[in-house]
Amino acid sequence: MMCLSDDELQMLADNALDKKDRTRALSHIKSCAHCQEQYTQIQSVFTFLESEPAVNLPAGFADAVAACAVGKYPPLADTRLNISVAQPVPTNQVRTKRMQNRIKDIAIAAVVAITLSILLNWLSSNSLGTAVDALGYDLDTMDIPFAYAMLLFTLTIGVFVIDAFMYRRFNKLNIHGRDRK
Amino acid sequence: MQRTDAELIRRSREADGDAFAELVRRYEKRVFGIVYRMLDDYAEATDITQETFIKTYTHLDQFDDERPFMPWLATIALNLARNSLASIWAKRQALDDDLSSNTDEFTCLEVLDEVQSVLSHLTPEQREVIVLRHISDLTYEAIAEATGEKVSTVKSRLFEARQRIKLLRIHEEAKL
Ligand SMILES: [Zn+2]
Numbered sequence: 001m002m003c004l005s006d007d008e009l010q011m012l013a014d015n016a017l018d019k020k021d022r023t024r025a026l027s028h029i030k031s032c033a034h035c036q037e038q039y040t041q042i043q044s045v046f047t048f049l050e051s052e053p054a055v056n057l058p059a060g061f062a063d064a065v066a067a068c069a070v071g072k073y074p075p076l077a078d079t080r081l082n083i084s085v086a087q088p089v090p091t092n093q094v095r096t097k098r099m100q101n102r103i104k105d106i107a108i109a110a111v112v113a114i115t116l117s118i119l120l121n122w123l124s125s126n127s128l129g130t131a132v133d134a135l136g137y138d139l140d141t142m143d144i145p146f147a148y149a150m151l152l153f154t155l156t157i158g159v160f161v162i163d164a165f166m167y168r169r170f171n172k173l174n175i176h177g178r179d180r181k
Numbered sequence: 182m183q184r185t186d187a188e189l190i191r192r193s194r195e196a197d198g199d200a201f202a203e204l205v206r207r208y209e210k211r212v213f214g215i216v217y218r219m220l221d222d223y224a225e226a227t228d229i230t231q232e233t234f235i236k237t238y239t240h241l242d243q244f245d246d247e248r249p250f251m252p253w254l255a256t257i258a259l260n261l262a263r264n265s266l267a268s269i270w271a272k273r274q275a276l277d278d279d280l281s282s283n284t285d286e287f288t289c290l291e292v293l294d295e296v297q298s299v300l301s302h303l304t305p306e307q308r309e310v311i312v313l314r315h316i317s318d319l320t321y322e323a324i325a326e327a328t329g330e331k332v333s334t335v336k337s338r339l340f341e342a343r344q345r346i347k348l349l350r351i352h353e354e355a356k357l
Binding site for chain 2: 006007010011014016041042045046048049050051052053054055056057058061062063065066067068069070
C-alpha cells in the first residue's frame with residue numbers, strides 16, 4: 001500500500017475518515033515508520049493547540065451572566081465581578097415590574113386606610129353611644145359595621161389575588177428574587 | 182443526575198436562571214477559548230464571551246433543539262469576535278499611525294502564551310478554522326456552516342494552517 005498523504009493523516013487525526021479508510025490507514029501506520037512519524041507530529045500539533053490558555057474567566061462568571069440574562073439583578077457593571085454589561089435588562093420587563101409594584105403599593109395603602117377608618121368609626125360610635133345604650137343597639141345600627149367588615153373582607157381577598165398573581169409573574173421573570181439565595 | 186442540554190435550554194426559555202447558569206458553566210470554557218484565541222485580548226475576550234451568552238439567551242427561541250448546541254454557540258461567538266477584531270485592528274492601525282509620528286512612546290502589548298504567539302502568524306481565516314476545530318471540537322461541516330465557507334475550503338484551510346504551525350514550532354525549537 002502507498003504511504004498516506006498529509007491530508008489523509010490529518011483527516012485520520014480529525015476522526016473524519018470513514019470506517020473502512022480509517023482501518024486501512026491505521027494498519028498502514030503500524031507497518032510504516034515514515035507515516036508513523038508524520039502521524040505523531042500531527043498529534044503533537046493537536047495536543048499543542050488544545051492546551052488551555054493560561055488565563056481563564058473570573059470565578060462566578062456563569063451565575064453572573066445568567067442573572068444578567070434573566071434580568072434578576074441590575075446590569076452586571078454593578079456587581080463585584082465588574083464585567084461591563086453588553087445588553088441591559090429588557091425595558092418592558094422593568095416597566096412591568098415597576099407597574100406591578102405600584103399596584104401592590106396602592107392596594108396595601110387602601111386596605112390600611114380602610115381598616116383604620118373602620119376601627120376609628122367603630123370605636124367612636126361605641127364611645128358616643130356610651131354604656132347606657134350599649135345593649136340597646138338594634139339591627140339598623142349593627143348593619144354599618146357589618147357592611148364595613150364585608151367590604152374589608154372583599155378587599156383582603158382582592159389583595160391576596162393580586163399578590164398571588166404578581167408573585168407568579170415575578171417568579172416567571174425571575175426578578176422576584178426575595179426567596180432565592 | 183445531570184440534566185441534558187435540551188432540558189436546560191427548555192428551562193432557560195422559561196427564564197429559569199439556574200438552568201441557564203448551568204448551561205453557561207457547561208460551555209463557558211470553550212466559548213472563551215474560541216474568542217480569546219482569536220483576539221489575544223483578555224478583557225475583550227471576557228466581554229465577548231459574556232455578550233455571546235446574553236445573545237444566546239435572547240435568541241434561544243430560534244435554536245432547533247434537535248441539533249447540537251455547540252456549533253450554534255460557536256457561530257454566535259465567532260461573529261461577535263469577528264466584529265470585535267475589526268474594531269481592534271482599526272484601533273491598532275490608528276495607534277501605529279500615532280506611533281510613527283512619535284517614536285518615544287511605546288505600547289504595552291499583552292504577554293502571549295506559546296499557542297497565541299504561534300497563532301499570531303496565521304491569517305485570521307486560518308485562525309478561525311483552527312479554533313473552531315480544536316477548541317469547540319466542531320466537524321468540518323459545522324465549521325463550514327459557522328464560517329459560511331464550503332467544506333472543501335475549510336479542509337484545505339485547516340490542513341494548510343496545521344502545516345504552518347508544524348513548521349513554526351520546528352523553527353521555534355531550533356531557536357532554543
Ligand atoms: Zn507510509
